[in-house]
Amino acid sequence: MNRPLKKEFYHQPTLELAKALLGCILVKKTPEGIASGMIVETEAYMGPDDRAAHSFGNRRTKRTEVMFGEPGIAYTHTMHTHCLINVVSGAVGKPEAILIRAVEPVDGQELMAPRRPKAKNQFQWTNGPGKLTKALGITMADYGHQLDKPPLQIMEGQLIDDAQIVAGPRIGIHNSGEAVHYPWRFSVKENKFVSKKT
Numbered sequence: 001m002n003r004p005l006k007k008e009f010y011h012q013p014t015l016e017l018a019k020a021l022l023g024c025i026l027v028k029k030t031p032e033g034i035a036s037g038m039i040v041e042t043e044a045y046m047g048p049d050d051r052a053a054h055s056f057g058n059r060r061t062k063r064t065e066v067m068f069g070e071p072g073i074a075y076t077h078t079m080h081t082h083c084l085i086n087v088v089s090g091a092v093g094k095p096e097a098i099l100i101r102a103v104e105p106v107d108g109q110e111l112m113a114p115r116r117p118k119a120k121n122q123f124q125w126t127n128g129p130g131k132l133t134k135a136l137g138i139t140m141a142d143y144g145h146q147l148d149k150p151p152l153q154i155m156e157g158q159l160i161d162d163a164q165i166v167a168g169p170r171i172g173i174h175n176s177g178e179a180v181h182y183p184w185r186f187s188v189k190e191n192k193f194v195s196k197k198t
Contacts, residue, residue: 002155004148010072014089014096017071018044019186021087023160026103029151030137035111037103037126037136038157041187041194043170045086047096052173052180055095066144067095074145074152076138082130085138087147087154101171101185103132104193111137128195164189171196 002025010017019042027036045053047067054077055064066075067088075086075097090096103126105112112135116125126132133139138152147154167183174180187194 002157004153004155005072007070007072007148010070010087010089010147011091014044014046014098015184017087017089018042018098018184019160019162019165021098021100021154022165022186022188024157025106025155026085026100026132026136027107027150027153027155028136028138028142030111032111032137033108035108035136036106036155037132037193038106039100039102039154040104040191041100041102041185043099043101044089044184044186045097045099046184047090047094050179050182051177052170052182053095053097055097058095060095064095067097068093072147074142074147076133076140076143078140079130083133083138083140084129085133085142099129100132101129102127102187102191102193102195103136104191105135108136111135123192127193160188 021039047055048058071089073088075088086097086099112125125135142152145152166187166189170185
């Protein structure tokens with residue numbers, strides 16, 4: 001049985017954590033059962049100096065408040081009609097976060113299929129940040145949840161070697177000036193569940 005990542009795991013620089021999360025298992029327990037997926041794609045958001053970050057310029061709102069706290073907490077937010085999940089990173093008072101962009105299904109495929117009825121195949125169940133939250137049952141109610149405790153946890157998984165990690169620019173941040181080009185999206189090389197190829 002995989003063990004939850006220890007709190008200390010999250011106390012590493014955000015760009016390093018974004019890579020270290022690859023291969024870990026994101027698990028959500030709901031009344032219907034447990035669904036989980038191996039994290040295969042992440043994006044780092046570097047806080048006050050990153051024009052693409054919600055906390056750019058130390059913007060502190062009801063939405064971003066959780067980012068100013070301890071690392072290892074879930075920061076969920078809505079984009080259009082989708083709920084997205086981020087992992088709070090950075091020290092207290094340094095609002096950084098990592099978006100989980102894609103996972104490869106591990107457990108609970110029988111729950112994912114009906115939650116993603118319009119998906120053409122299993123790759124489309126979880127190959128995007130709004131898709132994976134629907135498939136796993138992650139909602140805005142998970143905002144502020146500590147990720148070492150159920151019902152939403154990140155567990156130890158497999159170690160992804162640096163040679164298997166692809167870095168490239170983040171997606172969907174067109175109005176972010178020079179931040180558009182920062183190579184802060186990380187994915188597992190040639191994994192079929194990655195949202196977009198670099």
